[in-house]
Amino acid sequence: MYGQIVRDGLVNVTGIEDLGLTSPVLQRTSDAFFKEISPFLLHFGMFVPTIIGQCTPEQQAKWLPLAMDLKIIGTYAQTELGHGTFIRGLETTATYDASTEQFILKTPKLSSYKWWAGGLGKTANHCIVLAQLYTKGVCHGPHPFIVQIRDTETHMPLPGIKVGEIGPKLGFNTADNGFLGFEDFRIPRENLMMKNAQVTKDGTYVKVARHGKLTYGTMVFVRVMLVSDMAYCLAKAVTIAVRYSAVRRQSQPKPDQPEPQVLDYLTQQHKLFICISTAHAMKLTSTWLWNTFTGVLADMRDGNTDTLPELHALSSCLKAISTSDTSALIEQCRFACGGHGYMYSSNLPALYSFATATRTYEGDYTVLLLQTARFLVKSWEQMDEGKPLTPTLAYLEQSRNGSQVSWDDSPEGIVRGFDAVAAGRIGACVKSIRKHINNGMDYEDAWQMTTVQLVGAAEAHCRAVICRVYRDETARLTAGCSPGVKAVLDQLSTLYLLYWALERTGDLLRFSSLSERDIENLQARYEALLLKIRPNAVGLVDAFDFRDEVLMSTLGSYDGRVYERLMEEALKTPLNREPVSDSFHKYIKPMMQGKL
Ligand SMILES: CCCCCCCCCCCCCCCCCCCC(=O)SCCNC(=O)CCNC(=O)[C@H](O)C(C)(C)COP(=O)(O)OP(=O)(O)OC[C@H]1O[C@@H](n2cnc3c(N)ncnc32)[C@H](O)[C@@H]1OP(=O)(O)O
Numbered sequence: 298m299y300g301q302i303v304r305d306g307l308v309n310v311t312g313i314e315d316l317g318l319t320s321p322v323l324q325r326t327s328d329a330f331f332k333e334i335s336p337f338l339l340h341f342g343m344f345v346p347t348i349i350g351q352c353t354p355e356q357q358a359k360w361l362p363l364a365m366d367l368k369i370i371g372t373y374a375q376t377e378l379g380h381g382t383f384i385r386g387l388e389t390t391a392t393y394d395a396s397t398e399q400f401i402l403k404t405p406k407l408s409s410y411k412w413w414a415g416g417l418g419k420t421a422n423h424c425i426v427l428a429q430l431y432t433k434g435v436c437h438g439p440h441p442f443i444v445q446i447r448d449t450e451t452h453m454p455l456p457g458i459k460v461g462e463i464g465p466k467l468g469f470n471t472a473d474n475g476f477l478g479f480e481d482f483r484i485p486r487e488n489l490m491m492k493n494a495q496v497t498k499d500g501t502y503v504k505v506a507r508h509g510k511l512t513y514g515t516m517v518f519v520r521v522m523l524v525s526d527m528a529y530c531l532a533k534a535v536t537i538a539v540r541y542s543a544v545r546r547q548s549q550p551k552p553d554q555p556e557p558q559v560l561d562y563l564t565q566q567h568k569l570f571i572c573i574s575t576a577h578a579m580k581l582t583s584t585w586l587w588n589t590f591t592g593v594l595a596d597m598r599d600g601n602t603d604t605l606p607e608l609h610a611l612s613s614c615l616k617a618i619s620t621s622d623t624s625a626l627i628e629q630c631r632f633a634c635g636g637h638g639y640m641y642s643s644n645l646p647a648l649y650s651f652a653t654a655t656r657t658y659e660g661d662y663t664v665l666l667l668q669t670a671r672f673l674v675k676s677w678e679q680m681d682e683g684k685p686l687t688p689t690l691a692y693l694e695q696s697r698n699g700s701q702v703s704w705d706d707s708p709e710g711i712v713r714g715f716d717a718v719a720a721g722r723i724g725a726c727v728k729s730i731r732k733h734i735n736n737g738m739d740y741e742d743a744w745q746m747t748t749v750q751l752v753g754a755a756e757a758h759c760r761a762v763i764c765r766v767y768r769d770e771t772a773r774l775t776a777g778c779s780p781g782v783k784a785v786l787d788q789l790s791t792l793y794l795l796y797w798a799l800e801r802t803g804d805l806l807r808f809s810s811l812s813e814r815d816i817e818n819l820q821a822r823y824e825a826l827l828l829k830i831r832p833n834a835v836g837l838v839d840a841f842d843f844r845d846e847v848l849m850s851t852l853g854s855y856d857g858r859v860y861e862r863l864m865e866e867a868l869k870t871p872l873n874r875e876p877v878s879d880s881f882h883k884y885i886k887p888m889m890q891g892k893l
Pocket residue numbers: 306309310320321323324327335337338339341342343373375376381382383384385415510513514516517519522523605606609658659660661664665668671672
């Protein structure tokens with residue numbers, strides 16, 4: 298299994314790279330090689346980006362060619378057995394020895410072992426290690442170090458290195474996630490990645506970056522990329538589910554009629570059409586977020602880090618919500634395919650296991666939404682002090698006077714309704730924190746007592762951002778389209794708004810003048826829209842343009858030969874090589890004969 302995966306992974310990365318294509322294309326073509334994950338994902342997904350983001354130009358000149366030519370294979374080892382979220386609590390230490398101009402890496406105890414890094418088990422021979430940097434007896438917090446862990450000729454672990462695979466997981470079972478421990482392992486001073494902080498030969502610590510969290514830059518980059526990844530993952534899942542739903546016929550609502558396509562059931566449309574719409578919403582939002590990200594990078598190159606806090610807040614909530622929505626909706630696609638959706642050959646289980654992992658790695662869902670909430674509460678307080686708000690929070694102004702927003706069921710009105718919900722929920726959090734403080738709590742306890750509401754407020758803010766970006770970008774991008782295309786894409790973005798308005802009626806009743814009659818109207822419009830979208834449903838998923846080799850699905854192949862493919866795959870199962878398993882003779886027969 299591992300050998301096959303490594304072979305396929307190398308064919309993927311060398312074949313494509315020879316064509317001089319970029320790594321995001323790598324990401325897409327790697328789907329034609331794996332149902333799960335390449336053991337080289339972390340090399341290109343985090344090891345290379347960290348060299349670019351955390352190394353000086355001189356260090357990049359040394360390491361980048363080696364990495365891009367696959368002369369070294371790397372990963373990103375930050376998480377430990379005992380800590381993943383709380384980076385400041387990481388236990389691995391890197392202590393500077395000025396007498397030899399080296400750092401000594403140590404794993405003080407079991408919980409300090411690096412755990413999880415992709416490719417670390419058996420594939421990588423180098424890695425980025427986040428360790429607490431000590432020099433002259435002072436700890437300067439977690440810093441990135443580039444560390445060789447295996448001999449590049451023999452691939453044997455170097456002396457002082459303990460490394461291995463962490464074992465089977467819910468998914469990602471081709472990612473080769475590993476563990477890593479150091480026993481007084483020495484690396485040259487120059488292996489500290491010194492773009493944001495340096496240690497001179499005599500051990501003096503020099504802080505370079507103006508912002509204390511630039512070490513976390515790779516995580517921001519990956520979070521931004523993952524929003525796009527989720528759109529792609531969901532688009533694959535709904536392509537499989539909609540095509541299968543067009544082939545599958547089941548039940549007989551009318552005695553004298555043939556069994557209908559299950560795609561004709563309104564409940565099936567309710568399950569699936571939001572998935573089509575969400576894939577579009579996340580793709581457009583991810584492009585908008587990427588443009589925001591590159592803008593902040595440009596500002597930072599000019600020494601201006603003022604826009605970084607908003608990017609951190611946006612990338613945190615969008616990564617959290619896109620991965621959570623995608624996990625839930627891929628599972629919904631699986632539900633929509635009945636028993637055959639549970640077959641590994643459908644590819645829905647693998648897509649689900651990838652998406653649900655993404656809800657955790659690169660920042661746990663709750664933790665990242667609380668990061669966004671921290672920014673929202675600070676922005677509210679700045680608004681109270683009369684300071685200007687950042688662009689994505691302009692809607693807070695409307696809540697300043699506390700008046701209830703009048704409900705307007707036009708698409709633009711619904712977007713404004715979500716702004717009102719976000720503003721209202723943030724305001725309620727601020728009120729809760731202040732109430733607890735007035736009752737004698739310190740700020741930290743008041744914050745903790747409000748965290749359930751804070752997660753909800755951050756989700757509401759994110760939903761408002763997605764709704765606005767989806768609506769605006771659809772209008773902009775379809776301006777020059779044919780009326781037919783424009784109408785269908787407008788239906789999808791309207792469906793997204795109606796779906797979430799119906800999901801959040803409680804909030805809309807609380808923070809707008811929405812009435813029960815308005816809710817009835819929303820429900821009727823939503824159901825009518827499902828029927829309108831039905832004739833274009835297969836065309837809409839065909840438009841995602843996935844080749845069968847990439848979908849890798851018995852249910853979603855373009856020719857619709859579902860039952861033939863399911864049987865073909867079943868016959869390939871090793872258990873079917875012989876008509877009688879030898880377990881019969883070893884165990885079942887003796888048991889039947891009372892000899893066990
Ligand atoms: C062959 C295949 C080819 C493939 C080609 C690939 C092409 C590219 C693909 C890209 C996708 C690649 C996918 C790779 C797969 C990934 C696998 C998973 C990898 C990992 O999981 S790596 C480990 C990830 N770990 C985390 O995310 C940990 C999460 N925890 C944190 O981020 C921090 O601990 C946390 C939660 C922020 C708290 O930190 P703390 O120090 O306590 O901070 P405070 O809350 O006190 O805030 C202090 C202050 O700092 C600000 N802050 C925090 N974080 C950031 C940040 N990241 N950026 C900017 N600012 C930040 C925070 O807002 C506070 O500011 P204040 O002003 O409010 O004080």
